[in-house]
Amino acid sequence: MAVLANNASGSVPDTSSGTGPLAVSHENPTGPSSILLPLVPTPAPTADGSPAAQDPTLVAGTLGGVVVRRSVLPGGVRVLTEAMPGQRSATIGFWVGVGSRDEAEGQHGSTHFLEHLLFKGTTRRTALEIAEAFDEVGGESNAATAKEHTCYFARVLDADLPMAIDVIADMVTSAVIDADELEQERDVILEEIAMDSDDPADVAHEEFVEAVLGSHPLGRPIGGTPEAIKAVPRESVLDHYRRYYRPSELVVTAAGGLDHEVVCSLVLDALRTAGWTLEEDALPVARRSDTPVAIESTGGIRVIRRAVEQANILVGCPSITATDERRFVMSVLNAVLGGGMSSRLFQEIREKRGLVYSTYSFSASYADAGYFAMYAGCSPAKTGQVIDLLGAELDRLAADGISADELRRAVGQLSGGMVMALEDSGSRMSRLGRAELVSGEFLGLDEVLARVNAVTKKQVRELAAELAAAPRTITVVGPFDTPADFGH
Structure with missing residues (x-):
């Protein structure tokens, strides 16, 4: 299983890194048709153990009415959009470059656990109000946890994009992570793991990945094991939230009927309303190192x-x-x-x-x-x-x-x-996120x-x-x- 979705009824964009080309369309009729962003190796962590920052690269281009743009906002927040002329809808995604591979000992399963909990209420909205916000406009919202990133996304009419940005930003920045809700969701996740365990094809894939990748963190199951989920304390989930859900880690991607500058403005307003401190000179964190590691597989x-x-x-x-x-x-x-x-x-x-x-x-x-x-x-x-x-x-x-x-x-x-x-538009939104977080x-x-x-x-x-x-x-x-x- 490459991706775990938050609910079974929503459609999940392809957030896995599979065999297809992982780059995102970026056309410019006045220059090269491809722009290579610096694949910056991850520098040594800062004194507090957090990743060091990378220099931002701003790009924009057009071809046949299609526009792809990337901006780095205050706080190091990255926004990438692809305008699709004639579209009456748009898909928006809030990405954090943390997945199951990043979990420390004692936190296994925390990334997926946290993804569930962000739908359970914020300081401004209850879980029901989050659901109603999308249902009353015919929109779709969901989330997906992968091995190297997490994405919260929604597809709505273009006129409802401000609402979608505000709600998802609220979830990402201001989740309550109530103790009672956490215990209830612990049971839900255990049921999800049990459901997957009843699917022999799913079991075969999970067991294969663990066997072929061995001790590499990518070999761990995204959702964690029943033992890990039963044992993980609320403080570990909160620590995971505080460590990774911050401006320099956030990537916002959108595709469909939209305007880039408007999206940037809406994102800034939503994050500031949530109380995030967005420093003007802050830079995004570096992409992961792309230096291959030796997988000691003996077959x-x-x-x-x-x-x-x-x-x-x-x-x-x-x-x-x-x-x-x-x-x-x-x-x-x-x-x-x-x-x-x-x-x-x-x-x-x-x-x-x-x-x-x-x-x-x-x-x-x-x-x-x-x-x-x-x-x-x-x-x-x-x-x-x-x-x-x-x-x-x-x-x-x-x-x-x-x-x-x-x-x-x-x-x-x-x-x-x-x-x-x-x-x-969902595929385009997802490709933007993968390109920013993985390939550059x-x-x-x-x-x-x-x-x-x-x-x-x-x-x-x-x-x-x-x-x-x-x-x-x-x-x-x-x-x-x-x-x-x-x-x-």
Whole structure:
């Protein structure tokens, strides 16, 4: 599970760092179509242990009526917007660059816990009043916790954007975190974890990430464990809130029918109303270091017994980071190997052999680490055979590479998907946040498509060979006690 949403009824924008290009469209007809913001390595912490600041970079550009702008406000608050002419709605997101990987010992699960609690009332609004504010205008609000960030977002009519900014700013700055509400929400989160534990596919993914990333903080479950949630005290959640929810950590992104200067003004007014001190010369905190860390994975098989009718299988290894230039190659590799009905995994394991209903490949990339995986769900009796076939397809890709037709189809699939995604304001809002917090790179759509089109068969084969040579981690959830039960 890459992202945990606050409520099941709302739609969650894609806040994960997956295989697709992680840059945000930024076009300028009078200059380059891409602007690279400085990927500043994280400096040594300040005396109080907080991250050091980074220099702000302000950018703006236009193309065909589309405008992407970035401003650094007093306090170091960053605001990024993308105007979509003709849109009658807008999506706004308040991001904090803290996720489950940042939790200290004794605070595991605090990030997701806090995300829930911010909907439970502020010094100005009750939980019901927060919900009513969006319901009475037909809006949608939600939040999502990921491994490296948290986002509170809403989609409303353009006329209701001031309300959305005011309410979310109130939640982010002035949450009460009442002791009784915390205990009640503790039970809600335990039920959420129990629900996820009843989903064997979800269990397989969580167990795989823990197995493949080992002791790296990215390997921890976003929501925490039942034991951690039962044990975390209110003071730990409050400490997490005070440490990370501050102006220099805040990123506000918006897309749709909007005006950048108006959004900046509304954000400033809302934060000042909440009582935040916004110093004129304050700078944003630095982005995370993008220096890859060595994941000491030795591979192996992890078996989780569940009395289920279908075994859930994941096979994979550590992989590239979110800013690795090969992320475009990885996108093409996944499209060929397991990205659709014409992919190799689907054709070989489902269409040709009829062994599975679902099979695919994917990768997840973060600031300093990542992983690649192939998934399949099959009859327990076929588990060993399917594991072998997953590995064999990766090995074949590494040995023989891909054909010109496969490369052409993969590029077309990725290009079409990216263009269609731009029709949605939620996707654009989310891309702005990921670019600011992770990559620091704004690429025009033409540049993104050019990079995908520039991927070669040789590059795909080389990356596949690297993946195939890595120690292989296998996770199986099914009616088994040991790998010997399915012939491994």
